[in-house]
Amino acid sequence: MTQSVVVTGGGSGIGRAAALRFAADGAKVVVADLNGDNADAVVKQIISDGGTAVAVVGDLTDQAVVDRVVATAVDTFGGLDVLVNNAGIADSMSAAADVTDAEWQRVLAVDLTAPFLLTRAALPVMLAKGKGSIVFTISAAGLRGGAAGTAYTTAKHGLVGLTKSVAIMYRDAGIRANAIAPGGTRTGIRVDLDPEAHGPRVVGPHQRHGVGRMAEPEEQAAAIVFLASDAASNISGVVLPVDNGWAAI
Template sequence: MENPHERHHRRRLDFTGKSVTGAGSGIGRATALSFAAQGAKVVVADINANGAAAIKEIEITGGTALPVTGDLSDQTVVDKVIATTVDSFGGLDVLVNNAGIMDGPDATGDLDDAVWERSIRINLTAPFLLTRAALPHLLRAGKGAIVNTASATSLRGSVAGTAYTVSKHGIIGLTKATAVQHRDIGVRINAVAPGGVQTNIQIGESEGAVGPAVFAAYQNNIGRLAQADELAATIAFLASDAASDINGVVLPVHNGWSAV
């Protein structure tokens, strides 16, 4: 019988020797730094050179990180992220799907095709592509975790524009469907649903659009903005052995916003 002390030790937030994906800014950067501080080897994937600064910070503290630069809605970049992780670190243990953009808070009638397609491509298709590319490696190992970044918007329809709201609702579907399909194989898939977070994500706004006026009243109860490292800590928990029986869950991380 396993010693309770040994079981407790095994379920700590310890990622020593594990390989994880992260990013170069916002929640993704905080997540990369958090995993690295707990012993993980990190591939920092980012659309621009932000990844270099995150890698330098990881290396200064004795961690290991490698960059992949490019648009994660591009299958070629997705393949490079997974291949770099597997080839350089000997496998993949944790995939964090965090890349995202905000559309303007556009109502459906104000939304043009380009904004819709770009929002869906980055916020939903990119996590799908990465998940599909990562699964063969996780399933072959019979273990691992995927953590998706959904949104408080995933749980309601009144705090953001249509394209963003639809894309983040889709993340819940991706999370739950994938979790059910692979729950008996040792691979877990969960999501965090943050509210307002202090990051550099940009929110556009079309002049005269319906959305801003309608949604503003619902955003008044958002409360304080979370710090990116608060989300990173939750992501690390869901990816860790401490969450070994948590699967298919969408965890709100927004200081009680949905309870108001």
């Protein structure tokens, strides 16, 4: 059965790879991204490859944009079967005493509040159908304290709680919620930091000795598509490290 899939942050990195993978498997994809040029490029590639996709451009911290994403899936593709909450931004690796109000508010808004807003908007559509799958892109920073700065780490730990809460609250309604926790991955996310600041000095050694081989976005996408699929029909509430064994250290 053809699925309707929303991928946030679908214009680049892991999101782009996931959107292309879903489309190649026959899904109809809503590519949601802040960058319109990137989103349009992914949609054009999917269509040129024989798939079906549409772009929605906007800031996912805005409820109106969130509503438009879900409405586009429903109105254009007839429903919403899979939501991939992938969009996110990095912090500056700042330690708690150095995090500015602006950094804290923006990172939590994008990395935690926006996925919550999308999940809340998508659930009624999935509940009406009696089935749905939500996959979050978390991070190694959602499993440990030494992979990023305070704001990012806090947001990603929050996503772990959101994943598990949705999984247990809606398991009897046919809704599954899972997450991947990528380690180092070749994406376009830039981290602006002062290497001499306290946070980077502490986090740096943990990353150098733990990350191992950098993953390709397609490796993360493969895990996302699996968790969203019927092949994972009895898997829910799982946070799957895709990190070349970093979580095992």
